[in-house]
Amino acid sequence: MTVTVGHDSTKTRRTLTAGGASVDYYSITAAQEAGLGDFARLPAALKVVLENMLRFEDGKTVSVDDIRAFAEWGANGGQNPREIAYRPARVLMQDFTGVPAVVDLAAMRDGIIGLGGNAQQINPLAPVDLVIDHSVMIDEFGNPRAFQMNVDREYERNMERYTFLKWGQNAFNNFRVVPPGTGICHQVNLEYLSQTVWTDKDQHGKEVAYPDTLVGTDSHTTMVNGLAVLGWGVGGIEAEAAMLGQPVSMLIPEVVGFKLTGTMVEGTTATDLVLKVVQLLRKHGVVSKFVEFYGDGLDRLPLADRATIANMAPEYGATCGFFPIDNETLRYLRNTGRDEARIALVEAYAKANGMWRGSDYAPIYTSTLELDMGTIVPAISGPKRPQDFVALTDSKTGFAHEMAATFKRPLGKEVAVAGEDYTMSSGKVVIASITSCTNTSNPYVMIGAGLVARKARALGLNRKPWVKTSLAPGSQVVSEYLEAAGLQEDLDAIGFNLVGYGCTTCIGNSGPLQAEISAAITEGDLVATAVLSGNRNFEGRISPDVRANYLASPPLVVAYALAGDMNIDLTTEPLGSGSNGQPVYLKDIWPTNAEISELVESTVTRAAFQKKYADVFKGDEKWQAVKTPDSETYDWPATSTYIQNPPYFRGMSKTPGVISDIKGARVLALLGDMITTDHISPAGSFKETTPAGKYLVDRQVAPREFNSYGARRGNHEVMMRGTFANIRIKNEMLDGVEGGYTKGPDGVQTSIFDAAMAYKDAGVPLVIFGGIEYGAGSSRDWAAKGTALLGVKAVIAESFERIHRSNLVGMGVIPFEFTNGDTRKSLALTGDEVISIDGLAGDLKPLSSVPCHITYADGKTKTIQIKCRIDTAIEKEYVEHGGVLHYVLRDLAKTA
Structure with a gap:
């Protein structure tokens, strides 16, 4: 690999000797000595970006003034929102x-x-x-x-x-x-x-x-x-x-x-x-x-x-x-x-x-x-957001509060499970999963979980029979040290067998529950719970059968598998009875820090990492047996339901278009606060009754072979049909309805996909309204791709999460923010309005305010100012081209 560097007009390149070898580098101290400013007290994170400016300074994409701006950042108390061009390695x-x-x-x-x-x-x-x-x-x-x-x-x-x-x-x-x-x-x-x-x-x-x-x-x-x-x-x-x-x-x-x-x-x-x-x-x-x-x-x-x-x-x-x-x-x-x-x-x-x-x-x-x-005290987080911190001592009362305030369901209702000698009720833990990159990279919590399993096993405890347990380590090294410590055997004994190396429960790949348990949950309209050592617990993400999801440390995941219920205070009530008939409490099986550290020191070794990463790109026999064509371009299989040639570049001209005003748009969805990319982007499993399911069934794909939306992200036809189709999304255009529904051109409830296609056939542009932190969560490009392919021209929200705003721009969809205290609620929007946005054609300035005209169903009109979140000049060019990839493609074609 060759790295192209700038011409270093300020002469900041120096030589460094380390490990017996000499290398060149771009010196921040030299930049300061050259009179470009005082950089000494910049945070290290910002110095990394500053070094990037020094290395790529070429007078065009990166200027000397860009470098000076970092000194101004320090002089201005940590603020200078100058646009820069950053190149990651x-x-x-x-x-x-x-x-x-x-x-x-x-x-x-x-x-x-x-x-x-x-x-x-x-x-x-x-x-x-x-x-x-x-x-x-x-x-x-x-x-x-x-x-x-x-x-x-x-x-x-x-x-x-x-x-x-x-x-x-x-x-x-x-x-x-x-x-x-x-x-x-x-x-x-x-x-x-x-x-x-x-x-x-x-x-x-x-x-x-x-x-x-x-x-x-x-x-x-x-x-x-x-x-x-x-x-x-x-x-x-x-x-x-x-x-x-x-x-x-x-x-x-x-x-x-x-x-x-x-x-x-x-x-x-x-x-x-x-x-x-x-x-x-x-x-x-x-x-x-x-x-x-x-x-x-x-x-x-x-x-x-x-x-x-x-x-x-x-x-x-x-x-x-x-x-x-x-x-x-x-x-x-x-x-x-x-x-x-x-x-x-x-x-x-x-x-x-x-x-x-x-x-x-x-x-x-x-x-x-x-x-x-x-x-810091032991804690969990949930039932819907990672920031919903709950001290472990408050977990039982906290769940009771959520049942009343959030889920609006009574506690105590029990439903028989066919063929089993137990019942299901709200709060029962049906998934306990040690999973995700957040925690399975950390040997202290993984060894801790193994020790909890060891002590529980010694006392005769086991997981409750309704709990689906799993262990999905983030790397093979985890298995290496768990086995070296003898802890995998203890985890196996209470149901935490290895299920795979990958991101599983945290992204909705938890797999199906036992059919009888699922049926009981549905019959009783119960709030089943999941406890996972992950980072995401948004509603509808973990399992379609689970409404309440809690994040917890791996040792606590094991403890909740043993208890099997959120209606238990783990800090004061027993997890169960041991083999001697006596109650066993969390304190009886919780390891000391010294016990954990001793095992980490003896089993998490340099040799283990070197062994497991010695041939990381080779793969197992199954991977090596995968046969693939040897060609510069891909021969798109017409019958594939996984990989399809997307429509983005078909019939593309050599010259870009212009940004036009939006006239006579209809509202596709009216959404609330904290609409995440999980709500927008297709994720998790889906049923044959959904638009995506019907598409696959029409192509002779059996429901058992649907896989997940995530696995089918290479097929735009599936993904378009799954955009805004989350089972827990609430479109405020419809009263009390959950799922991917809206009103079609005829005013009748239909799927968002079918409505969007009907509007597209009629040549009608679409807009979406949202609340605070629209697009929070995972960096899913299909949240923007799907939005664009449905014919949405603008998203108007109170605020955006960073990645999703950028993705919308990258797909040619313009994000706007309300100003002057306006919101969808203060404007009394119902979704029946007609929306027009002016001021986009011509010399649109980044971050400028433009007029938005709202025509209500009764014929009344109102004009508000909204802020265009095309943040930079280059982003404006992206939108003019129809998206960032179109921009890149045309730019490369110039040199053909």
Whole structure:
């Protein structure tokens, strides 16, 4: 790989010797000595971005004034929202978001040939790693054959997708695929792919060192910030642009400093800490901001705990949660098998370029907040949002409150389960899953869970028979140390058998419940619960049978599997009776910190990481047996229900269009606050009665073979039909109706897809109204792609989450925000209105206010001002072209 650098007009390039080798680097100290400003007290996270400006300064995309702006940021108390062009070193993908990205690249190869170019013009210019981790589903659980049976089903379901990805691996340069069964992309990134300081030869053949940076097509890309690698999630659309050489257009961010002090107390975990951090930062308000952690508490915070906190940046709303390089960074790099020369370079580079966190580290921050880790208590979070913090002592009363206030159902109703000697009732835990990148990367909580299982087993406790238990580690190293400690046997004994290496329950791949349990839940309209060690618990996400979802540490997941009910106070009531008939309490099976640390020290070894990552791209026999065509362009199988050539570039002209005013638009959906990308983007399972299900049935696909929306993201026909089809979404145009429904042109209730197609046939544009934090959650590009393909021209909301706003722009859909205190409620919108938006044609300025004319059903009219969230000049160009990929394609075609 060759890194193209700028012309360095300010002469900041220097040479550094480390690990017995000399490398060049771009010196922030030299920039300061050159009179460009005072950069000494910038936060380390911002210095990473500043170094990017120094390295790519070319007088065009990056100017000397861009560099000076960082000094102005410090002088202005941590604020200077200047637009800059940032180039990450690499791109990370998982397969749910990666498949549609590779579909787009394949379609772009077809498109550029149509514009007179050649296929090889479409190749990633930055290194891309795609980890297949989102496709394994928990069909089988609680027995020794679960792992192999789930793997077999995974290949049966996904062979079309895997064949396509393997074609992409062979067809594209700078594109590697980590096969199924290896681990979760964020954990593989943390444990193996990341280097903290990256090196490459420049266009002149000289070796250059620079900070390891990336963007990823999963919002939890942020996890790697725990290793001082600056990275965040973007939509697949943005990622594709980045890998094709387009800089990420961004504003110099504000940086919130989060000071950690004190020491974690006995009985608390990193999960408890991060749930409190999420609550505090959501309250503080950090959307579109960097968060950097500092303070002497970091001296007592292992990197695994840092990664847990960094992972959940999307849950607290930040772009990233960054931890500077220090001695713990070096210890982790060494323990996970990184090369000693690289570790020496990381230390030398960080100290030479002012990115080292020493005892005197005291940067300027935009704002700060502080947390004494000694105040952390055991906790869970739920039942619908990650920021809904509940101290474990309040969990029982908290659930009773949610039943009355949120679910509006009584407690105590019991329903018989056919063929079983137990009943179902609201609050019963039907899923207990140790899963997701957040926690399975952390050996302290994983060893802790194993010890809880060991002590419970010794006392004769077992999971309740209605609980579906699963263990889905984030990497094979986890199994290595659990087996070395003898803990896997204990986990197996109470039902936490290995079900696969991948992201499972956290993304809705929990698999079906026992049919009789599902039937009882439906019959009684019960609020069944799930407890998972994940990061996402949005409604409708985990399982269609489960309404209340709680995030918890892996040891608490085991405890809830033993108790089987949210209507139990785990801190005071017994989990069950032991083999001697005596009650067993949580305190009886909870390990001490010393017990956990002793096992971590003896089993989590450098040798284990080196062994499991020795041949990470090879895959098992199943992967090696996947056959794929050898061709520059993809031969789209007409009968495939997984991979279809998308319509974005068909009939595309060589010149862009213009942004037009929106006239006579109708409302497709009227939505409330915190509408997440889970609500918008197709996710999880779906039934044959849905538009997507009917599409597949019409093509002779049996419901058992539907797989999930995520697995079918390479087929736009399925995804269009699943957009806004979440079973828990509430369109306020319809009274009390849940699911993907709206009013069609005739005013009659119908599916959102059918209504959109009817309006499209009639040539009527569509708009969507939303509330606060529209588009929160995962970085799902299909939340924007689906919106665009349904014919939506504008989304008008009170505020947007960062990634989704960018994705909408990247698909040519214009985001707008209400101003002057207006909301959908204050305007008394019902969805029957006709909407027109002026001021878009001609010289539209980024972030300008434009008039929106509302014509009500009774003929009355009102004009309001709305803020156009096309934030930058380049974003305006994207919309003019019809989207960022169209912009890139036309730009490449010019050089054909």
